[in-house]
Amino acid sequence: MNGSIVQVVLFYLLAALALTGACLVAFSRSIVHSAFALLGTFVGVAGLYALLAADLVAIVQVMVYVGGVLILILFAVMLTARVDEGKESNPTVGKIPGLLAMLAMAGLLVVTAVKAFGPRTVISEANPPSTVSPIGNLLLSKYVLPFEAISVLLLAVLLGAVTIASGRMRKGAGGKQEGEAPR
């Protein structure tokens, strides 16, 4: 009983963290604030994963999202947005249709979720075992093909990102003289 109370409180705290972060991302006027608010969302969702006994996913979420994607986004913000020019570096268009679409989608999803799964209770294990070793086994047995495919994808993304960001592509964009492009 004690554990379940702690679970409930933790769930609401983490959900509030994630949703506050998302609201700040959506409604903040400065894009730097948006980028930092994304941190709250990622950490909140990682906490929710941990609450769902998905410890490996939670750790990977923190490592990849907070340590990787967020840093990349912050770099992109600082390299592209002229944040020092004005206060409003993150302008919005079409607030009313956006709000309408958001409210319609939120209403639909929330009503569906509550109607379909509202009264169901939790399967509550006292001490769920670690998921690291079973997931490792799954990755190398049942999901070995997607695992290998994703490693090839990562290589392609690595090369593609370097090629695109280095700007070498624009030389070949001339059209006819592609054949005698410099080696």
Added chain:
Amino acid sequence: MSIGLGHYLVVSGLLFSLGLYVLITRKNAVAMLMGVELVLNAALLNMVAFSRLGRVGPDKLDGQVFALFGIVLAAAEAVVALALVLQLYRAFRSVDTTETTDLKG
């Protein structure tokens, strides 16, 4: 009073709608990418929640494996998108998606 699957689905639904709002209203390409990340996080939260609390039983970890693959795909997408944004900024000195409308500009 306990936390069920519905609670997680509500959180994920709200995350998704906020991401949708960001995608609709922002003009800045980097901010739109943040919206995509919100939507992806909502989807992955759904997968983990169903894997733990759905009908499949708590010892089935396929949903978590899917979430791991999703995280990797999201990271890959972010890297390529940000490289494109950098090139866009180099070409147009702006990442405003209503200004950068010329092809071969």
